[in-house]
Amino acid sequence: ETGVTQSPTHLIKTRGQQVTLRCSSQSGHNTVSWYQQALGQGPQFIFQYYREEENGRGNFPPRFSGLQFPNYSSELNVNALELDDSALYLCASRPIGEGTEAFFGQGTRLTVV
């Protein structure tokens, strides 16, 4: 158990809808990052939050947005869902600093129909 928990574990949404995914970081970890993993691919970096501010973003459109709360938990919001958004969404937490180990949650499997 990594101490990083994500909810929900599975979700089915209709194209065009909006979704919110949640992540509770491991105690003492102030940095949370989100990844999208399509089937057969490695995780793709969406964005990272440090002390409630976004401090890095991958090549994802603005309809992917997020928040980090004072307790370091985080949300990923996706608007106007598309079929290609179907994937495993992973949250990882770690202490700030280059080279620190990232601990992943079990992921949320999103299916867009």
Next chain:
Amino acid sequence: RKEVEQDPGPFNVPEGATVAFNCTYSNSASQSFFWYRQDCRKEPKLLMSVYSSGNEDGRFTAQLNRASQYISLLIRDSKLSDSATYLCVVTAHEKLTFGTGTRLTIIP
């Protein structure tokens, strides 16, 4: 060109054999390097960090060549429990970039 490239496999290897994975990265500013392991339908977990001097953890040996921007992982005396996808991970400015992963199956 992808930032981190790996041979996706699959590698089907008999139990007890030695297997090697390679990974190349394109960002010369990369600062930290890791191998993660991901079991089917599970989250990635850190297998080992990779240091310039090379490092070993039991049956696993990792090597880094900064000049060639190349990382390797060697697994000796492979076990059935080693079957998984192995992800090469490179960080720059605290952003983790993953390779596609190499799928390994150990055959009894």
